[in-house]
Amino acid sequence: xxxxxxxxxxxxxxxxxxxxxxxxxxxxxxxxxxxxxxxxxxxxxxxxxxxxxxxxxxxxxxxxxxxxxxxxxxxxxxxxxxxxxxxxxxxxxxxxxxxxxxxxxxxxxx
Numbered sequence: 001x002x003x004x005x006x007x008x009x010x011x012x013x014x015x016x017x018x019x020x021x022x023x024x025x026x027x028x029x030x031x032x033x034x035x036x037x038x039x040x041x042x043x044x045x046x047x048x049x050x051x052x053x054x055x056x057x058x059x060x061x062x063x064x065x066x067x068x069x070x071x072x073x074x075x076x077x078x079x080x081x082x083x084x085x086x087x088x089x090x091x092x093x094x095x096x097x098x099x100x101x102x103x104x105x106x107x108x109x110x
Contacts, residue, residue: 008080008098009025009097009098009101010025010026010079010097011023011024011025011026011097011100012024012025012026014074014082016071016074019034019035019036019069019071020032020033020034020035021033021035021038021071021074023100025101025107027108029104029106029107029108031100031101031103031104031106031107033100033103033104035069035070035071036069037103038071038084038095038103039064039068039069039084039086039090040064041095041103042090042093042095043093043094043095043099044092044093044094045057045059045092046059046090046092047059047062047090047093064088065088066087067086067087067088068086068087068088068090069086069087070086070087070088071084071085071086071087072085072086072087073085077094080096080097080098081094081095081096081097081099082094082095082100083095
């Protein structure tokens with residue numbers, strides 16, 4: 001379609017099975033992420049920090065508990081990401097489809 005990014009990664013289907021987030025991509029590849037891996041990879045500023053023009057913010061070490069690895073729910077963010085809600089209340093991370101695809105060591109690279 002005109003205007004669409006040819007390199008854009010899109011999820012066709014996303015499901016949770018036990019403690020795994022399973023994604024079927026539009027190109028047919030399948031990715032499987034255990035919840036602990038996803039939670040530890042959260043890219044939000046509270047987890048990973050951030051840098052702007054004036055200052056670099058480095059968060060204190062995370063105090064993760066078993067509840068931190070319980071995926072309570074998730075929702076789509078636009079057509080490009082998901083936002084998980086974790087058992088410890090953390091919900092500020094947005095996992096773009098490109099970020100998730102890059103987390104999968106078995107995913108084909110372009």
